[in-house]
Amino acid sequence: MTDSYLHVSAVVQSILIATLIAVCVGILVHRSPLGSSAATATASIILTIPSFALLGLLIPVLGLGVPPTIVALVLYALLPILRNTIVGLSSVDPATTDAARGVGMNRLRVLTRIELPLAWPAILAGMRISTQMIMGILAIAAYAKGPGLGNLIFAGLSRVGSPNAVPRALTGTVLIILLALLLDAILVLIGRLTTPRGVRD
Template sequence: MWDYVLERRELIAFQAFQHVSLVVQCVLLGTVIALALAVLVYRSPAATALANGVSAVGLTIPAFALLGILLAPFGFGITPAVIAVTFYAALPVLRNAVVGLAGVDRSLVESARGIGMSRSAVLFRVELPLAWPVVLAGIRISTQMVMGIAAIAAYVLGPGLGGLIFSGLSRLGGANALNSTLVGTIAIVLLALVLDLLLVLAGRLTTPRGIRV
């Protein structure tokens, strides 16, 4: 397998870059969407329950099925891959953001309002900072989950290391088929660990010192 890696190191490195790029961009987009939705619903118990239900149901949709549905309107390529990965990336973040925002001590919110802070100021200076550790936990879960889903996106000719895995699986028993599958899988696991470590470090830098665990 080592010889296989050395012979194809440039291709593997390029596909690894594509994979990380797809995951990072989709997680960022999914986080923005999820936070916007959470801000809209967290004050309403009914809307909160609906958002939690949508996130739970959404995670039960098989990635292959969703990608297959997206083929009809968008065809093969990057577009269905980005839509599917972003969809799955947003779900854990949405759930955690709603829980985090709804769980902020109401006495702190009322105190902030009592000293003359506007609703938007309370949101950005009190509620979101206090909810951030819970939101970040959702982002970490989302990132780990979509690392694997991004590999499945190779089914619609999406970018990334999934191409190596699918190529190997389609040639099982042939030359280097097992090496191709193993290299793609191991590379995804290693990249997932690296991204999780970076998120842990980001959490240490962005979480207010007073609420760090």
């Protein structure tokens, strides 16, 4: 039970941090094709680094445990959220923003009241993809003594040949799948509750 809670907690924290970073970067670069390409390419390169290698690079700097785990998960979660933020903001009809400015809204109000709400479904879709992705990646963090169900899987795999080895590893794997489905359902519900009806329909 503790491992399940720690697994979900690490994923949720990482997704929130990654979303904050990705949305801020997306806001800064979405109007610039060069900036958008550079930001997306950088996030893509990070995603190609094998998780064992990334954790190995982070351990000498951050030590073992939670810090390298969270940093690695945040880095892996960035690309889908960043890409969807750029796509969502770029898809807002210029006529809509022009009309908002015409009634006296400044740039910040247009962003927070028009552009981000319209881009929110795309951003949330990126969050869902990243959540599913890092749910599995977190299992590898047991290598760095990170939290979560990876410790249960590694404990089972390290005792292959004993009666409880395979059931323990399978339990950890099944729990990760179930928790991933649960988090996805929660994100879908959040989307239903927070997306304006006109945008959702």
